[in-house]
Amino acid sequence: MPSVTIVMRTYERPVFLARALASVCGQTYADWELVVVNNGGASQPVDNLVRLAQLSCPTANIRVLHLSERVGMEEASNSALRETSSEFFVIHDDDDTWKPTYLETAVDHASKYPMASAVVTGVVRVHETFKNGRVWPVENEMFFLTQERLTTAGMIGNNTFPPIAALFRRSVIDKVGEFDSSLPVLGDWEFNLRALTVGEFVFLPQRLANYHTRTPDSDVAAGNSITVGQNLHQEIKKQLQQRWDAEPGDGEYSKGDMSRRAYAQMEADDAARVATDQEHHRALRSPQTRIIGVVKHPGRLVRGVVRRVRAKVGQ
Amino acid sequence: MHRSTAEEVLAAKSHATVLSLDFFDTLITRSVAQPTHVFAEVERLLVNEFGREWTGYAQSRVRVEHEVRVQVAATGSSRDISHDEIMNAIQIHYSASAELIERARRLECECEIAMARVVPFGAEIAALAIQRGMKVVIVSDNYMSSDFLAHMAHAAGLTWVTPEHIYVSCEHGGMKQNGSLWKTVVEIEGVSPKNIVHIGDHRIPDGTEPSKLGIHCYIDSRSSQWHRHSLNTTPAVLPFSRIEASQRDAEYEWPQGVSRRLGGGVVAMMVAAQLKDCVEAVRTRNIAGLHFAARDGWMAHQAWTTVRKQWTDLPEASYVSFSRSVIGRANIRTVDDGVAIRFIDEHEMLTPRRLSQRFGCAIATSLSQDEVIDAVTARQMLIENGDAVVVASTALRQRVVGHLRANGLLTPGHHIVVDLGWRGSTMADLAEIVEEETSGATTIEGRFLGLYWDATMNRVRLPLHGYAMDDLGSLNNNIRLLGAVRYFEFLVTAPHESVVDFHGSEKNFAPIYARSGSNSLTENSFIAEVLASGVESAVEIVLGTHRSGVSFEDITPESVWAAMMQVAHTPRNEELDAFQEHVHVASVDHGDAGLSLLAPAPKWSSTVPVQWYSRIYDDTMKTRWFQGSLREWERHESSRDFANGVMRLWPFMGPVWCDAP
Numbered sequence: 001m002p003s004v005t006i007v008m009r010t011y012e013r014p015v016f017l018a019r020a021l022a023s024v025c026g027q028t029y030a031d032w033e034l035v036v037v038n039n040g041g042a043s044q045p046v047d048n049l050v051r052l053a054q055l056s057c058p059t060a061n062i063r064v065l066h067l068s069e070r071v072g073m074e075e076a077s078n079s080a081l082r083e084t085s086s087e088f089f090v091i092h093d094d095d096d097t098w099k100p101t102y103l104e105t106a107v108d109h110a111s112k113y114p115m116a117s118a119v120v121t122g123v124v125r126v127h128e129t130f131k132n133g134r135v136w137p138v139e140n141e142m143f144f145l146t147q148e149r150l151t152t153a154g155m156i157g158n159n160t161f162p163p164i165a166a167l168f169r170r171s172v173i174d175k176v177g178e179f180d181s182s183l184p185v186l187g188d189w190e191f192n193l194r195a196l197t198v199g200e201f202v203f204l205p206q207r208l209a210n211y212h213t214r215t216p217d218s219d220v221a222a223g224n225s226i227t228v229g230q231n232l233h234q235e236i237k238k239q240l241q242q243r244w245d246a247e248p249g250d251g252e253y254s255k256g257d258m259s260r261r262a263y264a265q266m267e268a269d270d271a272a273r274v275a276t277d278q279e280h281h282r283a284l285r286s287p288q289t290r291i292i293g294v295v296k297h298p299g300r301l302v303r304g305v306v307r308r309v310r311a312k313v314g315q
Numbered sequence: 316m317h318r319s320t321a322e323e324v325l326a327a328k329s330h331a332t333v334l335s336l337d338f339f340d341t342l343i344t345r346s347v348a349q350p351t352h353v354f355a356e357v358e359r360l361l362v363n364e365f366g367r368e369w370t371g372y373a374q375s376r377v378r379v380e381h382e383v384r385v386q387v388a389a390t391g392s393s394r395d396i397s398h399d400e401i402m403n404a405i406q407i408h409y410s411a412s413a414e415l416i417e418r419a420r421r422l423e424c425e426c427e428i429a430m431a432r433v434v435p436f437g438a439e440i441a442a443l444a445i446q447r448g449m450k451v452v453i454v455s456d457n458y459m460s461s462d463f464l465a466h467m468a469h470a471a472g473l474t475w476v477t478p479e480h481i482y483v484s485c486e487h488g489g490m491k492q493n494g495s496l497w498k499t500v501v502e503i504e505g506v507s508p509k510n511i512v513h514i515g516d517h518r519i520p521d522g523t524e525p526s527k528l529g530i531h532c533y534i535d536s537r538s539s540q541w542h543r544h545s546l547n548t549t550p551a552v553l554p555f556s557r558i559e560a561s562q563r564d565a566e567y568e569w570p571q572g573v574s575r576r577l578g579g580g581v582v583a584m585m586v587a588a589q590l591k592d593c594v595e596a597v598r599t600r601n602i603a604g605l606h607f608a609a610r611d612g613w614m615a616h617q618a619w620t621t622v623r624k625q626w627t628d629l630p631e632a633s634y635v636s637f638s639r640s641v642i643g644r645a646n647i648r649t650v651d652d653g654v655a656i657r658f659i660d661e662h663e664m665l666t667p668r669r670l671s672q673r674f675g676c677a678i679a680t681s682l683s684q685d686e687v688i689d690a691v692t693a694r695q696m697l698i699e700n701g702d703a704v705v706v707a708s709t710a711l712r713q714r715v716v717g718h719l720r721a722n723g724l725l726t727p728g729h730h731i732v733v734d735l736g737w738r739g740s741t742m743a744d745l746a747e748i749v750e751e752e753t754s755g756a757t758t759i760e761g762r763f764l765g766l767y768w769d770a771t772m773n774r775v776r777l778p779l780h781g782y783a784m785d786d787l788g789s790l791n792n793n794i795r796l797l798g799a800v801r802y803f804e805f806l807v808t809a810p811h812e813s814v815v816d817f818h819g820s821e822k823n824f825a826p827i828y829a830r831s832g833s834n835s836l837t838e839n840s841f842i843a844e845v846l847a848s849g850v851e852s853a854v855e856i857v858l859g860t861h862r863s864g865v866s867f868e869d870i871t872p873e874s875v876w877a878a879m880m881q882v883a884h885t886p887r888n889e890e891l892d893a894f895q896e897h898v899h900v901a902s903v904d905h906g907d908a909g910l911s912l913l914a915p916a917p918k919w920s921s922t923v924p925v926q927w928y929s930r931i932y933d934d935t936m937k938t939r940w941f942q943g944s945l946r947e948w949e950r951h952e953s954s955r956d957f958a959n960g961v962m963r964l965w966p967f968m969g970p971v972w973c974d975a976p
């Protein structure tokens with residue numbers, strides 16, 4: 001039995017799926033199994049890509065679970081997890097990627113913290129554009145994540161990390177149950193908060209996970225759930241907070257109240273952090289320079305890169 | 316260039332009674348190509364001993380030393396800094412315990428001792444001076460004590476060196492760089508400056524400043540000219556650094572020139588990496604065939620064939636010479652906008668005649684066959700002649716299939732095809748041809764040295780693997796690779812031109828090459844030397860006989876990437892000089908004269924409007940060696956401001972390719 005089960009949910013995104021499979025096959029850690037959950041999409045393209053992955057990675061255990069009709073993301077994950085029994089599991093979305101040492105490092109760290117529910121690594125957010133089957137990166141953003149944001153207090157206000165960053169201990173499911181299949185989005189957030197009740201999340205600052213999101217000018221079919229479904233996220237968030245109103249929280253506040261208050265505080269903290277970062281960057285600029293314009297890069301090679309241009313004063 | 320011998324230098328100043336030598340890179344060097352790489356070795360040891368938290372130590376060590384120097388200089392002091400000051404600052408930087416920092420300090424000292432090597436010229440002239448009864452002293456701007464420097468000299472075999480012979484800036488309160496240490500030397504030695512001959516490697520501290528006092532100076536920078544950029548310091552760079560250090564030492568006996576340096580250095584590492592990737596694959600999997608493909612695979616095939624004589628478990632491999640042109644054309648089923656865009660670059664100016672040659676069929680048009688047309692017109696003309704193009708492509712496909720069959724690429728099973736890079740499109744076309752011709756009995760997998768983001772879309776067509784870099788790498792590294800692909804294509808090549816067609820069965824589907832024939836590139840002595848030294852050194856690396864000590868185990872994705880970036884981002888002046896004349900032919904039919912790898916700086920560089928930068932960036936990126944062009948622009952006063960402007964916009968294309976920890 002492999003020590004890690006990787007669950008990869010997919011629906012009609014072959015280019016991303018092919019990339020995600022390459023990311024898994026390129027891991028330096030070999031003791032894993034991969035279950036690709038084809039969530040109601042056409043079977044042949046998925047089978048074909050899995051065949052290609054098996055050709056280059058013949059010793060790996062890669063299989064496909066074809067769901068006859070499309071179900072929620074969380075039910076798709078549960079379907080795969082029910083069929084496996086590894087010590088650890090990871091939800092690897094089909095549009096995300098890992099650095100080659102992700103699994104090696106995360107499993108190594110998890111073994112050092114046997115009481116932890118999960119190990120979460122640092123994340124790079126890759127803004128990319130997808131058009132006509134072609135995908136190219138536009139900008140890398142260092143995703144803000146700290147150990148504090150992996151505690152209940154740090155996470156109850158908002159989901160603080162994408163699934164691609166977290167390696168979970170299987171025993172967490174035995175203790176707190178599966179992902180909530182009734183949630184169309186934010187199922188990972190809800191699960192994380194339950195998982196935190198039975199063990200801490202250990203943070204590894206190394207940025208070993210790439211969280212890919214598409215720029216607004218990308219083809220619609222390539223969108224990811226957060227950037228495309230903003231309104232749905234807000235709606236489900238409200239529903240979850242109302243559900244938590246019935247649960248005890250901290251002192252006089254219910255868990256739902258705690259979530260609302262924490263979210264407000266997180267928004268304020270983030271705004272302050274962004275302002276501080278901007279101030280820091282301003283300070284870094286030489287007094288000999290000033291901004292003279294904004295160039296929107298129209299190039300065919302690095303499309304969409306927006307960078308500020310500086311030039312010497314008086315030039 | 317004639318360099319004076321030790322004998323000649325001393326003979327020219329026969330009245331001198333004191334020989335003064337700079338220490339580092341004049342008397343003593345290291346077994347790595349630049350001083351900061353000692354810290355890379357320290358980082359490697361720290362990570363092994365204390366874990367990944369020490370990743371990036373080497374870069375921090377370089378930065379902290381620089382900061383300490385800036386702080387001392389800000390006080391107006393003319394003194395040098397000490398090793399203790401640097402390590403104290405490191406302790407603050409890392410918030411580490413005194414014990415840990417002491418361990419780092421000791422490791423650094425141990426590495427310096429272990430890596431110490433004599434500089435042949437320095438050692439020779441010192442020995443000659445001693446033989447003639449001259450006093451030999453060492454004058455150095457350094458943070459290490461005279462005791463330690465003497466210890467290093469002993470470790471390198473110079474037993475005559477004693478601390479009393481050494482004037483080191485951190486002990487005397489003055490520096491060579493500002494002249495103050497030279498006054499101390501003259502005063503203590505008690506001789507007229509005219510009776511001192513000094514040998515060093517830096518113009519100001521070893522030339523200008525001592526000359527002001529009347530000391531005779533001789534500058535020999537043969538060691539220090541091998542330095543690249545101090546911040547590109549990481550354990551991954553060590554294998555390439557050791558190879559360059561061995562080249563540096565060898566060149567004291569036999570100057571080799573840029574072509575052999577590049578061939579025996581970065582090219583050898585790239586070829587060795589191609590072999591490493593294949594050896595790992597064939598030893599762990601069932602492979603029906605291994606094929607080194609296109610011109611990029613020629614050197615690796617040569618090396619593989621040689622290595623197999625000793626490593627008899629390795630399977631035989633073929634060299635399949637094809638090009639993106641023939642494979643792409645053989646896969647044309649209909650001619651649409653996509654095909655037209657793929658085969659006619661937007662900047663190309665063509666003629667109907669050349670279009671006919673490119674597609675192997677008569678292109679019907681009302682225009683004269685030699686009338687120059689732009690890409691838009693040519694693409695439209697191609698679409699209008701779609702039927703003829705498809706007929707020609709179908710016939711070509713039969714010849715391609717014949718060539719593939721003759722090379723064993725159609726035998727049933729899974730085949731590995733090796734290429735240099737960069738998108739996998741040609742390999743994907745090849746995979747489709749092979750699968751169709753064999754009804755799926757034969758599959759292929761593309762293994763490359765580097766892939767960038769356009770490979771992602773081809774991953775749905777075949778398995779692709781990028782050894783040193785792939786499309787899953789960082790954005791900055793994707794762009795860095797893209798900027799250097801033409802440079803690498805120029806260096807890692809074959810002695811023949813690109814394949815434009817294949818003969819029929821009567822000649823066993825042998826390739827037909829562009830222009831003058833199968834061996835035209837060997838007439839280019841530069842390329843011939845790159846090929847010869849590249850294959851020779853790659854084999855030595857693989858078999859563990861390379862004089863640098865670099866072996867097959869040292870070839871890793873990280874070390875090869877580091878080597879590629881070292882030469883692509885920080886070319887030395889002589890490397891840039893050597894590439895002034897070299898062109899790269901990128902057109903799909905290899906039917907033009909090509910473009911220089913180094914782009915000329917725009918006219919009126921200092922006043923280029925900001926809105927032009929993007930266009931220049933694009934054009935340079937698409938057709939030239941971007942980083943080399945940028946370094947060339949930096950070298951010249953007239954284009955330096957422009958180069959700096961480009962680097963402000965795209966800082967990852969600056970000399971520092973090693974991202975900060």
